[in-house]
Amino acid sequence: xxxxxxxxxxxxxxxxxxxxxxxxxxxxxxxxxxxxxxxxxxxxxxxxxxxxxxxxxxxxxxxxxxxxxxxxxxxxxxxxxxxxxxxxxxxxxxxxxxxxxxxxxxxxxxxxxxxxxxxxxxxxxxxxxxxxxxxxxxxxxxxxxxxxxxxxxxxxxxxxxxxxxxxxxxxxxxxxxxxxxxxxxxxxxxxxxxxxxxxxxxxxxxxxxxxxxxxxxxxxxxxxxxxxxxxxxxxxxxxxxxxxxxxxxxxxxxxxxxxxxxxxxxxxxxxxxxxxxxxxxxxxxxxxxxx
Numbered sequence: 001x002x003x004x005x006x007x008x009x010x011x012x013x014x015x016x017x018x019x020x021x022x023x024x025x026x027x028x029x030x031x032x033x034x035x036x037x038x039x040x041x042x043x044x045x046x047x048x049x050x051x052x053x054x055x056x057x058x059x060x061x062x063x064x065x066x067x068x069x070x071x072x073x074x075x076x077x078x079x080x081x082x083x084x085x086x087x088x089x090x091x092x093x094x095x096x097x098x099x100x101x102x103x104x105x106x107x108x109x110x111x112x113x114x115x116x117x118x119x120x121x122x123x124x125x126x127x128x129x130x131x132x133x134x135x136x137x138x139x140x141x142x143x144x145x146x147x148x149x150x151x152x153x154x155x156x157x158x159x160x161x162x163x164x165x166x167x168x169x170x171x172x173x174x175x176x177x178x179x180x181x182x183x184x185x186x187x188x189x190x191x192x193x194x195x196x197x198x199x200x201x202x203x204x205x206x207x208x209x210x211x212x213x214x215x216x217x218x219x220x221x222x223x224x225x226x227x228x229x230x231x232x233x234x235x236x237x238x239x240x241x242x243x244x245x246x247x248x249x250x251x252x253x254x255x256x257x258x259x260x261x262x263x264x265x266x267x268x269x270x271x272x273x274x275x276x277x278x279x280x281x282x283x284x285x286x287x288x289x290x291x
Contacts, residue, residue, distance in 0.1 A: 005230075008029050029281070030063065043093075067090055067093065068103050071083065071087050101139050103141050104141070105141060107123065128164065141172070175199055180218060181214055188221065196280075207234070209284075216290065219288075223291070232280055
């Protein structure tokens, strides 16, 4: 039997915190990867807003596991000054809400060219330096289009900066034409938690288990290694903030899996208040039950 703690980007169910809590409660999810709250990106929350969110979540018995931050999701040619300012705000927010992790990226505009390796590592090391003294773990995500988008360059980053953990996203590897099982074998020693998102070979996002992410292939090893937290990131419907994510390189979802909240996926098959989010949870739980 596997021991899994479910987490979610609940802003995909509802931009409003109240709706996010409802969607999580209905699906038995107790951990939140906080990315958008009431239509506002987590990097823009004021300390007062963060404290209010913390109080509301405490009342609902939901804990912030990670900040789904945009740190490092900028062009490598841009000045680091704004990144630093934003990251300091994120650290303050993480302290207030009690987040265990901050998700970050390794910069666009490199085209994977090794000439940018040193600058990427320098900037990531500056994040790590800024985080010293804060009880938070920094986790690099393999996002399509950044320097660390394929397993080989992710491994470069983690070997050079062992203080950075990895968050393993199978769909992003599929979109980079990577074999997820090979990527898992390479990065397993550095993985701290996982994102659950799947994609077809053409990069189109589909529900968990419906694509080429080979979730059933690597998840047994994920749990055998003692990991527990999986963050659901369905990308099956439009939500506030998704446009910015897609502009930054995240894939479109398949037409047959795009549906608005509160609709039936197939007549008589499934109905939920937030159907896309609910169906993704259902799909993941089917995979987990098979394990």
